[in-house]
Amino acid sequence: MLLCDIGNTSYHFLDDERSFKESVGTFNPQNIQEKVYYISVNHAVNAEIANLVNWIDISSLINRERYYETMGIDRIAAVEAVENAIVVDAGSAVTVDAVKEGVYMGGFIYPGMKAMQKSYKDISPALDYSFNFELNLDKMPKNSQDAISYGYLKTLYTEVMLHNLPVILTGGDAKVFAKIFKEADVDERLVFKGMKKILQKADRC
Amino acid sequence: MLLCDIGNTSYHFLDDERSFKESVGTFNPQNIQEKVYYISVNHAVNAEIANLVNWIDISSLINRERYYETMGIDRIAAVEAVENAIVVDAGSAVTVDAVKEGVYMGGFIYPGMKAMQKSYKDISPALDYSFNFELNLDKMPKNSQDAISYGYLKTLYTEVMLHNLPVILTGGDAKVFAKIFKEADVDERLVFKGMKKILQKADRC
Missing domain, CATH: 3.30.420.40 (ATPase, nucleotide binding domain)
Incomplete structure:
Protein backbone atom coordinates (compact mmCIF):
# COMPACT_ATOMS: atom_id res chain seq x y z
CA MET A 1 0.00 0.00 0.00
CA LEU A 2 1.30 3.43 -0.95
CA LEU A 3 0.63 6.35 1.43
CA CYS A 4 1.47 9.99 0.80
CA ASP A 5 1.59 13.00 3.13
CA ILE A 6 1.73 16.12 0.93
CA GLY A 7 3.18 19.23 2.51
CA ASN A 8 4.07 22.65 1.19
CA THR A 9 7.45 21.58 -0.15
CA SER A 10 7.38 17.81 -0.59
CA TYR A 11 5.44 14.62 -1.22
CA HIS A 12 6.35 12.24 1.61
CA PHE A 13 5.63 8.64 0.59
CA LEU A 14 5.51 5.43 2.55
CA ASP A 15 5.66 2.31 0.37
CA ASP A 16 5.15 -0.54 2.85
CA GLU A 17 8.30 -0.04 4.92
CA ARG A 18 10.28 2.30 2.69
CA SER A 19 9.73 6.05 3.06
CA PHE A 20 10.92 8.64 0.53
CA LYS A 21 10.36 12.24 -0.44
CA GLU A 22 9.76 13.99 -3.75
CA SER A 23 9.88 17.73 -4.30
CA VAL A 24 6.56 19.48 -4.96
CA GLY A 25 8.33 21.61 -7.59
CA THR A 26 9.59 18.76 -9.77
CA PHE A 27 7.52 15.64 -9.07
CA ASN A 28 4.74 14.66 -11.48
CA PRO A 29 1.95 12.75 -9.65
CA GLN A 30 0.79 11.26 -12.97
CA ASN A 31 3.96 9.13 -12.97
CA ILE A 32 2.44 6.92 -10.28
CA GLN A 33 0.07 4.25 -11.61
CA GLU A 34 -0.81 2.40 -8.41
CA LYS A 35 -3.37 3.49 -5.83
CA VAL A 36 -2.09 6.25 -3.48
CA TYR A 37 -3.91 7.09 -0.26
CA TYR A 38 -3.02 10.66 0.58
CA ILE A 39 -3.57 13.68 2.79
CA SER A 40 -2.51 17.15 1.67
CA VAL A 41 -2.16 20.68 3.03
CA ASN A 42 -1.03 21.90 -0.39
CA HIS A 43 -3.85 23.57 -2.33
CA ALA A 44 -1.89 23.75 -5.60
CA VAL A 45 -1.18 20.01 -5.52
CA ASN A 46 -4.80 19.27 -4.58
CA ALA A 47 -5.96 20.89 -7.80
CA GLU A 48 -3.39 18.91 -9.79
CA ILE A 49 -4.36 15.48 -8.43
CA ALA A 50 -8.11 15.95 -8.05
CA ASN A 51 -8.74 14.29 -11.41
CA LEU A 52 -6.31 11.40 -11.00
CA VAL A 53 -8.49 8.41 -10.07
CA ASN A 54 -5.67 6.47 -8.40
CA TRP A 55 -4.97 9.31 -5.90
CA ILE A 56 -7.44 8.91 -3.02
CA ASP A 57 -7.86 11.70 -0.49
CA ILE A 58 -8.56 10.02 2.86
CA SER A 59 -9.39 13.22 4.78
CA SER A 60 -13.14 12.62 4.29
CA LEU A 61 -12.82 9.35 6.26
CA ILE A 62 -11.91 11.23 9.45
CA ASN A 63 -14.49 12.15 12.05
CA MET B 1 17.98 65.13 38.14
CA LEU B 2 17.58 64.13 34.53
CA LEU B 3 17.93 60.44 33.59
CA CYS B 4 17.93 59.00 30.09
CA ASP B 5 17.61 55.42 28.81
CA ILE B 6 18.65 55.42 25.16
CA GLY B 7 17.32 52.59 23.02
CA ASN B 8 17.43 51.85 19.32
CA THR B 9 14.50 54.08 18.46
CA SER B 10 14.09 56.60 21.29
CA TYR B 11 15.59 58.61 24.12
CA HIS B 12 13.48 57.84 27.19
CA PHE B 13 13.88 60.62 29.79
CA LEU B 14 12.87 60.86 33.43
CA ASP B 15 12.90 64.41 34.76
CA ASP B 16 12.14 63.98 38.47
CA GLU B 17 8.64 62.55 38.17
CA ARG B 18 7.84 63.31 34.54
CA SER B 19 8.87 60.79 31.89
CA PHE B 20 8.93 61.54 28.17
CA LYS B 21 10.35 60.15 24.94
CA GLU B 22 12.21 61.73 22.03
CA SER B 23 12.87 60.04 18.69
CA VAL B 24 16.46 59.03 17.96
CA GLY B 25 15.97 60.20 14.39
CA THR B 26 14.98 63.79 15.17
CA PHE B 27 16.20 64.69 18.67
CA ASN B 28 19.40 66.70 19.07
CA PRO B 29 21.14 65.87 22.39
CA GLN B 30 23.00 69.21 22.25
CA ASN B 31 19.68 70.93 23.00
CA ILE B 32 19.92 69.80 26.61
CA GLN B 33 22.10 72.03 28.78
CA GLU B 34 21.67 70.37 32.18
CA LYS B 35 23.43 67.25 33.40
CA VAL B 36 21.98 63.98 31.99
CA TYR B 37 22.84 60.62 33.52
CA TYR B 38 22.33 58.04 30.81
CA ILE B 39 22.65 54.46 29.68
CA SER B 40 22.56 53.53 26.01
CA VAL B 41 22.39 50.48 23.76
CA ASN B 42 22.58 52.70 20.69
CA HIS B 43 26.08 52.85 19.20
CA ALA B 44 25.28 55.69 16.80
CA VAL B 45 23.98 57.88 19.62
CA ASN B 46 26.97 56.95 21.80
CA ALA B 47 29.31 58.42 19.21
CA GLU B 48 27.19 61.56 19.00
CA ILE B 49 27.12 62.28 22.74
CA ALA B 50 30.60 61.08 23.72
CA ASN B 51 31.97 64.65 23.52
CA LEU B 52 29.08 66.36 25.32
CA VAL B 53 30.36 66.98 28.86
CA ASN B 54 26.87 67.21 30.41
CA TRP B 55 25.92 63.70 29.18
CA ILE B 56 27.29 61.23 31.73
CA ASP B 57 27.37 57.51 30.91
CA ILE B 58 26.73 55.67 34.19
CA SER B 59 27.44 52.18 32.85
CA SER B 60 31.00 52.29 34.23
CA LEU B 61 29.57 52.63 37.77
CA ILE B 62 28.07 49.14 37.62
CA ASN B 63 29.83 46.09 38.98
Missing part, protein backbone atom coordinates in the same frame (compact mmCIF):
# COMPACT_ATOMS: atom_id res chain seq x y z
CA ARG A 64 -13.54 15.84 12.13
CA GLU A 65 -15.93 16.75 14.93
CA ARG A 66 -13.13 15.97 17.41
CA TYR A 67 -10.99 18.72 15.86
CA TYR A 68 -11.38 22.31 14.80
CA GLU A 69 -12.12 23.57 11.34
CA THR A 70 -8.78 25.18 10.43
CA MET A 71 -6.63 22.43 11.94
CA GLY A 72 -4.13 21.01 9.43
CA ILE A 73 -4.93 17.51 8.18
CA ASP A 74 -1.34 16.36 8.88
CA ARG A 75 -1.75 17.38 12.55
CA ILE A 76 -5.03 15.47 12.66
CA ALA A 77 -3.44 12.36 11.15
CA ALA A 78 -0.63 12.41 13.73
CA VAL A 79 -3.14 12.81 16.55
CA GLU A 80 -5.25 9.92 15.18
CA ALA A 81 -2.21 7.67 15.70
CA VAL A 82 -2.09 8.07 19.49
CA GLU A 83 -4.33 7.28 22.46
CA ASN A 84 -2.50 9.00 25.30
CA ALA A 85 0.35 11.31 24.41
CA ILE A 86 1.44 14.83 23.64
CA VAL A 87 2.64 15.00 20.03
CA VAL A 88 5.35 17.52 19.14
CA ASP A 89 5.64 17.83 15.36
CA ALA A 90 8.77 19.87 14.68
CA GLY A 91 8.87 21.26 11.17
CA SER A 92 8.53 24.75 9.68
CA ALA A 93 6.11 25.24 12.57
CA VAL A 94 6.13 23.20 15.77
CA THR A 95 2.64 21.92 16.48
CA VAL A 96 1.88 20.47 19.90
CA ASP A 97 -1.27 18.38 20.40
CA ALA A 98 -2.49 16.53 23.48
CA VAL A 99 -4.57 13.34 23.49
CA LYS A 100 -5.74 11.97 26.84
CA GLU A 101 -7.28 8.51 26.91
CA GLY A 102 -8.38 8.81 23.31
CA VAL A 103 -9.83 12.31 23.70
CA TYR A 104 -8.27 15.23 21.79
CA MET A 105 -7.56 17.97 24.35
CA GLY A 106 -6.45 20.73 21.95
CA GLY A 107 -3.09 22.02 20.87
CA PHE A 108 -0.89 24.96 20.09
CA ILE A 109 1.46 26.23 17.40
CA TYR A 110 5.00 27.43 17.99
CA PRO A 111 7.47 28.71 15.38
CA GLY A 112 9.87 26.20 13.86
CA MET A 113 13.62 26.48 14.33
CA LYS A 114 14.31 28.43 11.13
CA ALA A 115 11.45 30.91 11.64
CA MET A 116 12.41 31.54 15.27
CA GLN A 117 16.08 32.05 14.46
CA LYS A 118 15.10 34.61 11.83
CA SER A 119 12.84 36.29 14.35
CA TYR A 120 15.72 36.85 16.80
CA LYS A 121 18.00 38.02 14.00
CA ASP A 122 15.38 40.52 12.77
CA ILE A 123 15.11 42.03 16.28
CA SER A 124 18.85 42.63 16.42
CA PRO A 125 21.97 41.34 14.63
CA ALA A 126 23.31 40.83 18.18
CA LEU A 127 20.78 37.97 18.53
CA ASP A 128 21.82 36.18 15.34
CA TYR A 129 22.86 32.82 16.81
CA SER A 130 22.06 29.22 16.02
CA PHE A 131 20.32 27.39 18.86
CA ASN A 132 22.34 25.41 21.36
CA PHE A 133 20.61 22.03 21.74
CA GLU A 134 23.17 20.99 24.38
CA LEU A 135 21.68 23.68 26.61
CA ASN A 136 21.51 23.05 30.36
CA LEU A 137 17.78 23.30 31.09
CA ASP A 138 18.27 23.54 34.85
CA LYS A 139 20.15 26.82 34.86
CA MET A 140 19.19 30.32 33.72
CA PRO A 141 21.71 31.33 31.00
CA LYS A 142 24.50 33.85 31.33
CA ASN A 143 25.49 34.21 27.68
CA SER A 144 23.65 35.42 24.58
CA GLN A 145 23.51 32.15 22.63
CA ASP A 146 22.08 30.26 25.58
CA ALA A 147 19.75 33.17 26.40
CA ILE A 148 18.02 32.82 23.03
CA SER A 149 18.25 29.00 23.04
CA TYR A 150 16.58 28.90 26.45
CA GLY A 151 14.00 31.43 25.26
CA TYR A 152 13.11 29.20 22.32
CA LEU A 153 13.56 25.70 23.72
CA LYS A 154 13.11 25.77 27.49
CA THR A 155 9.82 27.70 27.38
CA LEU A 156 8.44 25.07 24.95
CA TYR A 157 9.89 22.21 26.99
CA THR A 158 8.41 23.46 30.28
CA GLU A 159 4.96 23.88 28.76
CA VAL A 160 4.99 20.46 27.03
CA MET A 161 6.16 18.61 30.16
CA LEU A 162 3.51 20.32 32.29
CA HIS A 163 0.83 18.17 30.68
CA ASN A 164 2.21 14.97 32.22
CA LEU A 165 1.76 12.88 29.11
CA PRO A 166 4.23 10.69 27.22
CA VAL A 167 5.92 12.90 24.62
CA ILE A 168 6.20 11.78 20.98
CA LEU A 169 8.42 13.76 18.63
CA THR A 170 7.82 13.70 14.91
CA GLY A 171 8.54 15.94 11.88
CA GLY A 172 11.76 16.86 10.11
CA ASP A 173 13.47 18.24 13.22
CA ALA A 174 12.37 15.46 15.58
CA LYS A 175 15.90 14.11 16.11
CA VAL A 176 17.33 17.55 16.93
CA PHE A 177 14.51 18.28 19.37
CA ALA A 178 15.16 14.91 21.05
CA LYS A 179 18.35 16.44 22.49
CA ILE A 180 16.12 18.72 24.58
CA PHE A 181 13.17 16.33 25.07
CA LYS A 182 15.32 13.51 26.42
CA GLU A 183 12.29 11.56 27.71
CA ALA A 184 10.49 11.65 24.36
CA ASP A 185 10.02 8.89 21.82
CA VAL A 186 10.95 9.83 18.26
CA ASP A 187 8.51 8.50 15.66
CA GLU A 188 9.09 9.96 12.23
CA ARG A 189 6.25 7.88 10.76
CA LEU A 190 3.53 9.00 13.15
CA VAL A 191 1.47 10.68 10.40
CA PHE A 192 1.59 7.46 8.35
CA LYS A 193 0.54 5.44 11.41
CA GLY A 194 -2.43 7.76 11.78
CA MET A 195 -3.29 7.39 8.09
CA LYS A 196 -3.22 3.58 8.35
CA LYS A 197 -5.47 3.72 11.41
CA ILE A 198 -7.93 5.98 9.57
CA LEU A 199 -8.01 3.50 6.66
CA GLN A 200 -8.45 0.53 8.99
CA LYS A 201 -11.31 2.19 10.85
CA ALA A 202 -12.99 2.87 7.52
CA ASP A 203 -12.32 -0.73 6.39
CA ARG A 204 -10.32 0.52 3.43
CA CYS A 205 -7.37 -1.80 3.89
CA ARG B 64 29.52 44.09 35.77
CA GLU B 65 31.04 40.92 37.18
CA ARG B 66 27.54 39.85 38.23
CA TYR B 67 26.45 39.88 34.60
CA TYR B 68 27.72 38.60 31.28
CA GLU B 69 29.66 40.52 28.71
CA THR B 70 27.08 40.87 25.95
CA MET B 71 24.14 41.58 28.28
CA GLY B 72 22.35 44.81 27.36
CA ILE B 73 22.91 47.71 29.78
CA ASP B 74 19.14 48.38 29.97
CA ARG B 75 18.57 44.80 31.16
CA ILE B 76 21.31 45.26 33.75
CA ALA B 77 19.78 48.53 35.00
CA ALA B 78 16.35 46.87 35.41
CA VAL B 79 17.92 43.97 37.30
CA GLU B 80 19.85 46.39 39.57
CA ALA B 81 16.49 47.76 40.72
CA VAL B 82 15.29 44.50 42.30
CA GLU B 83 16.35 42.21 45.12
CA ASN B 84 14.04 39.26 44.67
CA ALA B 85 12.02 39.10 41.49
CA ILE B 86 11.78 37.89 37.93
CA VAL B 87 11.79 40.88 35.58
CA VAL B 88 9.92 40.58 32.27
CA ASP B 89 10.86 43.48 30.00
CA ALA B 90 8.45 43.35 27.06
CA GLY B 91 9.65 45.41 24.10
CA SER B 92 10.98 44.53 20.65
CA ALA B 93 12.45 41.54 22.48
CA VAL B 94 11.13 40.14 25.75
CA THR B 95 13.99 39.75 28.21
CA VAL B 96 13.43 37.72 31.35
CA ASP B 97 15.89 37.99 34.25
CA ALA B 98 15.81 36.39 37.67
CA VAL B 99 17.25 37.89 40.87
CA LYS B 100 17.11 35.80 44.04
CA GLU B 101 17.98 37.47 47.34
CA GLY B 102 20.16 40.00 45.59
CA VAL B 103 21.95 37.45 43.40
CA TYR B 104 21.54 37.56 39.61
CA MET B 105 20.53 34.05 38.51
CA GLY B 106 20.66 34.58 34.74
CA GLY B 107 18.05 35.25 32.13
CA PHE B 108 16.70 34.54 28.69
CA ILE B 109 15.51 36.35 25.58
CA TYR B 110 12.19 35.74 23.84
CA PRO B 111 10.87 37.49 20.71
CA GLY B 112 8.70 40.57 21.22
CA MET B 113 5.07 40.61 20.12
CA LYS B 114 5.70 42.18 16.71
CA ALA B 115 8.63 39.89 15.83
CA MET B 116 6.72 36.77 16.89
CA GLN B 117 3.61 37.72 14.97
CA LYS B 118 5.73 38.20 11.86
CA SER B 119 7.36 34.85 12.49
CA TYR B 120 4.00 33.02 12.42
CA LYS B 121 2.90 34.98 9.36
CA ASP B 122 6.13 34.10 7.52
CA ILE B 123 5.57 30.38 8.19
CA SER B 124 2.10 30.52 6.64
CA PRO B 125 -0.49 33.19 5.81
CA ALA B 126 -2.91 30.84 7.64
CA LEU B 127 -1.08 31.80 10.88
CA ASP B 128 -1.39 35.56 10.37
CA TYR B 129 -3.35 36.45 13.51
CA SER B 130 -2.94 39.05 16.23
CA PHE B 131 -2.45 37.54 19.69
CA ASN B 132 -5.45 37.00 21.94
CA PHE B 133 -4.47 38.36 25.38
CA GLU B 134 -7.84 37.25 26.78
CA LEU B 135 -6.69 33.66 26.21
CA ASN B 136 -7.77 31.00 28.71
CA LEU B 137 -4.44 29.66 30.00
CA ASP B 138 -6.02 26.59 31.59
CA LYS B 139 -7.25 25.01 28.39
CA MET B 140 -5.45 23.75 25.30
CA PRO B 141 -6.81 25.74 22.33
CA LYS B 142 -9.13 24.48 19.63
CA ASN B 143 -8.90 27.36 17.16
CA SER B 144 -6.04 28.87 15.15
CA GLN B 145 -5.83 32.29 16.83
CA ASP B 146 -5.70 30.77 20.29
CA ALA B 147 -3.29 28.07 19.09
CA ILE B 148 -0.68 30.69 18.15
CA SER B 149 -1.53 32.92 21.16
CA TYR B 150 -1.02 29.97 23.50
CA GLY B 151 2.19 29.07 21.64
CA TYR B 152 3.56 32.55 22.19
CA LEU B 153 2.14 33.52 25.58
CA LYS B 154 1.42 30.39 27.59
CA THR B 155 4.86 28.84 27.00
CA LEU B 156 6.46 32.06 28.26
CA TYR B 157 4.04 32.31 31.18
CA THR B 158 4.61 28.71 32.30
CA GLU B 159 8.40 29.14 32.24
CA VAL B 160 8.35 32.49 34.08
CA MET B 161 6.00 31.24 36.83
CA LEU B 162 8.12 28.10 37.34
CA HIS B 163 10.78 30.22 39.05
CA ASN B 164 8.49 31.01 42.00
CA LEU B 165 9.53 34.66 42.21
CA PRO B 166 7.41 37.82 42.26
CA VAL B 167 6.97 38.93 38.63
CA ILE B 168 7.65 42.53 37.58
CA LEU B 169 6.59 43.65 34.11
CA THR B 170 8.28 46.57 32.42
CA GLY B 171 8.88 47.84 28.86
CA GLY B 172 6.55 49.25 26.23
CA ASP B 173 4.22 46.22 26.19
CA ALA B 174 4.08 45.75 29.98
CA LYS B 175 0.40 46.65 30.26
CA VAL B 176 -0.65 44.26 27.48
CA PHE B 177 1.37 41.42 29.01
CA ALA B 178 -0.29 42.12 32.37
CA LYS B 179 -3.47 40.61 30.93
CA ILE B 180 -1.66 37.26 30.85
CA PHE B 181 0.58 37.75 33.91
CA LYS B 182 -2.30 38.64 36.21
CA GLU B 183 -0.18 38.25 39.37
CA ALA B 184 2.56 40.59 38.12
CA ASP B 185 3.33 44.15 39.18
CA VAL B 186 3.70 46.60 36.30
CA ASP B 187 6.56 49.05 36.79
CA GLU B 188 7.29 51.05 33.65
CA ARG B 189 10.07 52.97 35.42
CA LEU B 190 12.08 49.99 36.59
CA VAL B 191 15.12 50.88 34.46
CA PHE B 192 15.12 54.40 35.96
CA LYS B 193 14.84 52.94 39.48
CA GLY B 194 17.89 50.83 38.72
CA MET B 195 19.76 53.85 37.35
CA LYS B 196 18.99 55.83 40.52
CA LYS B 197 20.19 52.94 42.67
CA ILE B 198 23.43 52.71 40.67
CA LEU B 199 24.00 56.46 41.19
CA GLN B 200 23.19 56.24 44.91
CA LYS B 201 25.59 53.31 45.40
CA ALA B 202 28.31 55.33 43.68
CA ASP B 203 27.43 58.40 45.78
CA ARG B 204 26.66 60.40 42.67
CA CYS B 205 23.39 61.85 43.85
